[in-house]
Amino acid sequence: MPVTPKSSEIPRRGTGPAAGPPTLRRATLGTSDIVFFVVxxxxxxxxxxxxxxxxxxxGGVGAPAGYLMAGVTLAVFAVGFTAMTRYVRHGGGFYAYITRGLGRPVGMGAALLALIGYNGMEIGVYGLLASATQDTVTSLWGADIPWLPVSLAGLLLVWYLGHRSIDFGAKVLGVLLLAETGILVLLAGGVLLEGGAHGLSADAFTPGNIAGPGMVAVLAMAFAAFTGFESTAIYRREARDPARTIPRATYTAVAFLGLFYAFIVWTVIQAYGSDQVVQAATDDTGGLFFTAITTYVGSWAADLMHVxxxxxxxxxxxxxxxxINRYGLSLAEEGVLPAALGRVHPRHRSPHVAGAAQTALGLVVVLGFALAGADPYTELLLWVNTPGMIGLMALQLLAAVAVPFFFRRAGHTENIWRTTVAPAVAAVLLAVALWLxxxxxxxxxxxxxxxxxTLVAIVPAVFLAGVALALRLRRSRPRLYAGFAAEPNE
Structure with missing residues (x-):
């Protein structure tokens, strides 16, 4: 039987500079800042x-409905998830929620899954950065550039931005997000002003098109398009009034992504016409949006979209x-990862050691694929991203399952919709999404x-490794095990 330590024996987190080493910058992020990170x-x-x-x-012209259905599913999931934010003050994100509901072994499995998931989602995207930059340079100037220097430059830039303060990063993301959504709004405005190719139509939302045979594939892509929205809880320690800010940011991000995705896809369908858009997408999948914005706005807008x-x-x-850095920081504070990763920069208040370690890992993976002669898009991006995406979806499912178990044991004032019904519905829907x-x-x-x-099998393998680690720690290091995911003031 494991030994439960006294509360005074559980390792503490500092509450500010006066309590010891530097900590993350408190009460810095508002709702809009966290939304910028998530979106x-x-x-x-x-x-x-x-x-x-x-x-x-x-999926045909019913594709916009797929994004709406994914958004509704994740909004239902957010009901129980945000209810727990009032009771879980830990800064470890999903693994803390899962631990409170399903126990430490499952929670530690979720923690390792989060590390693999977020790292997979980020490191693979360095391949996309290289590929997108190559396409942009070729499109605008007709030049051909090697992909590795682009990825290495991206690694350096992202490390620097992550090394700086969180509010600096929020400002950078705010500008970039406004720019990328702005160009899509410009495309939509041009299509709507012209009335589309053959007039505007609501065919995308008719039952016949929504129930088409290709909608299974659309739903799989739609759920993947929301990956990362759940990271609102990771910023709890840096949020202003987190009990309010995190739920608001979560709902705002899900609503924005679901509605925006559906609207933009519907707009592009109008640009070609419901009877011609599928053929246009088949003939030129990569150029569908660029052709549309060239037609309805101008070639300059297509060039800007490339950039x-x-x-x-x-x-x-x-x-x-x-x-990733905040997950690494939290797990270092737990004692699961090396303590050095828990250091915070004295000036920027960023988890700079965890950031450097993550960048080093990315460098190793990127160089490994380059030395193997891999393609940056079809191999570095797709092969590394895929287990990351599946892992994060599995985390969402575990979190949904954890909610009713948590509230069954905790004293609370929430209604049954938030504590049981919505989480149960979300768990079923997320299980279907993960299967798709x-x-x-x-x-x-x-x-x-x-x-x-192999790529799919990585996810259960990592989770089971985390569970095995927890069981080992329960025997060999009971104090560490008992303090895992403990509340800061316990």
Missing amino acids: SAAAPLTVMAGVAPLAIML LIVSSVIASLLAFHNA VATNVELFTGAGTGVNI
């Missing part, structure tokens, strides 16, 4: 221009980098069966 991680412009054409090609896709990718990299992505993984990787099985 930037999703990279709306990249998702729309790079993935939505494939969704249209496979803004690069900045969109940089914003996504920075958002995931910041999330895992069984349609070839849409994301373009790889063979062997590669796909």
